[in-house]
Amino acid sequence: MITVYGMRASGNCYKIQLLLAHLGQPCRWVETDSTTGQTRTPEFLAKNSNGKVPLLELEDGRTLPESDAILCYLAEGSRYFPDDRWLRAQTLQWLFFEQYSHEPYIAVARFVAKWLPADHPRQADLPRLRERGYQALDVMEKHLAVQNFFVAGTYGIADIALYAYTHDAAVGGFDFARYPAVTAWLRRVEAQPGFIAQTY
Amino acid sequence: MITVYGMRASGNCYKIQLLLAHLGQPCRWVETDSTTGQTRTPEFLAKNSNGKVPLLELEDGRTLPESDAILCYLAEGSRYFPDDRWLRAQTLQWLFFEQYSHEPYIAVARFVAKWLPADHPRQADLPRLRERGYQALDVMEKHLAVQNFFVAGTYGIADIALYAYTHDAAVGGFDFARYPAVTAWLRRVEAQPGFIAQTY
Numbered sequence: 546m547i548t549v550y551g552m553r554a555s556g557n558c559y560k561i562q563l564l565l566a567h568l569g570q571p572c573r574w575v576e577t578d579s580t581t582g583q584t585r586t587p588e589f590l591a592k593n594s595n596g597k598v599p600l601l602e603l604e605d606g607r608t609l610p611e612s613d614a615i616l617c618y619l620a621e622g623s624r625y626f627p628d629d630r631w632l633r634a635q636t637l638q639w640l641f642f643e644q645y646s647h648e649p650y651i652a653v654a655r656f657v658a659k660w661l662p663a664d665h666p667r668q669a670d671l672p673r674l675r676e677r678g679y680q681a682l683d684v685m686e687k688h689l690a691v692q693n694f695f696v697a698g699t700y701g702i703a704d705i706a707l708y709a710y711t712h713d714a715a716v717g718g719f720d721f722a723r724y725p726a727v728t729a730w731l732r733r734v735e736a737q738p739g740f741i742a743q744t745y
Numbered sequence: 746m747i748t749v750y751g752m753r754a755s756g757n758c759y760k761i762q763l764l765l766a767h768l769g770q771p772c773r774w775v776e777t778d779s780t781t782g783q784t785r786t787p788e789f790l791a792k793n794s795n796g797k798v799p800l801l802e803l804e805d806g807r808t809l810p811e812s813d814a815i816l817c818y819l820a821e822g823s824r825y826f827p828d829d830r831w832l833r834a835q836t837l838q839w840l841f842f843e844q845y846s847h848e849p850y851i852a853v854a855r856f857v858a859k860w861l862p863a864d865h866p867r868q869a870d871l872p873r874l875r876e877r878g879y880q881a882l883d884v885m886e887k888h889l890a891v892q893n894f895f896v897a898g899t900y901g902i903a904d905i906a907l908y909a910y911t912h913d914a915a916v917g918g919f920d921f922a923r924y925p926a927v928t929a930w931l932r933r934v935e936a937q938p939g940f941i942a943q944t945y
Contacts (some may be wrong), residue, residue, distance in 0.1 A: 594887050612841075630821055637813070641814050680812075
């Protein structure tokens with residue numbers, strides 16, 4: 546059985562739980578709290594020198610970091626990651642969009658607003674985080690106004706990756722009244738067979 | 746023939762030039778300067794609503810953004826992107842590492858140090874950019890101390906992606922005396938058949 550080192554409060558880790566639920570594939574989950582140094586121990590750094598979760602460990606001990614690389618690996622051969630060269634490229638472009646233009650703003654705004662005290666200096670980052678986060682939501686809204694899902698109108702790992710931090714972006718102060726197409730897409734994701742909500 | 750919208754001063758765009766040089770594949774290059782608004786025109790936003798270069802355009806008009814997704818697409822079937830499921834996953838994890846843990850610090854430090862005036866307020870970001878950039882270089886050094894290239898000891902798109910902003914990271918203030926393995930790897934990349942240097 547595969548092992549996943551992850552933290553349930555992390556959207557990046559929830560992505561893996563959600564895909565495995567769709568696939569009906571069990572895993573051994575090792576809760577690993579990055580906020581208390583559990584990803585910076587010598588034991589963990591030996592598995593992932595970048596000191597981050599999620600981390601996938603195969604039965605033979607091989608390890609794979611990076612949430613979206615783990616999604617691609619686990620979804621290989623399934624309906625959630627198409628074989629077609631162009632559809633794969635489209636999937637990857639949304640995964641890179643998620644990690645570069647979406648997560649650093651939407652996930653970080655959520656973290657600052659939800660977990661840091663009201664007088665923490667990083668609260669000052671929120672206006673810029675929200676400005677860039679809104680840019681990402683604008684891109685999603687434009688796409689979803691004419692497509693049910695991100696790639697070829699079919700639910701897959703691009704949707705899973707983008708759902709992970711979009712579904713509770715309101716916690717970070719994002720106003721979803723501006724995003725009817727994104728909101729409808731969130732509900733379509735939640736209606737997929739095998740869907741599980743994030744618990745934390 | 747394919748078209749690439751890109752800016753020669755951008756490492757993300759140079760990645761595509763470098764791969765195409767290795768593949769011996771010609772392209773039509775449309776120089777598109779993001780610093781003067783050329784990626785925010787209505788015409789460009791119709792091709793990429795995220796307003797970024799590089800952007801690949803196929804002969805039939807289909808478009809693909811995100812530098813590392815473009816690398817995967819163009820390298821498909823070549824020696825630069827292995828077919829094996831595990832080696833692909835390893836390649837992808839380095840590409841996501843590059844976009845999340847490397848480029849936002851090393852490329853941005855280079856931009857601030859090289860292109861912005863000495864009294865620009867963003868100069869104040871440099872210490873934090875360098876701290877995080879050094880963390881990325883530490884991860885690379887550890888890996889390259891025991892491997893010639895990033896995936897399976899063989900040159901490929903993970904190396905191309907990481908070379909793009911590492912080769913002139915010194916411009917951003919990074920001291921390479923600390924990184925003998927990274928420095929030796931830079932020279933190995935430059936010795937690959939078909940290698941071209943970034944020109945700008």
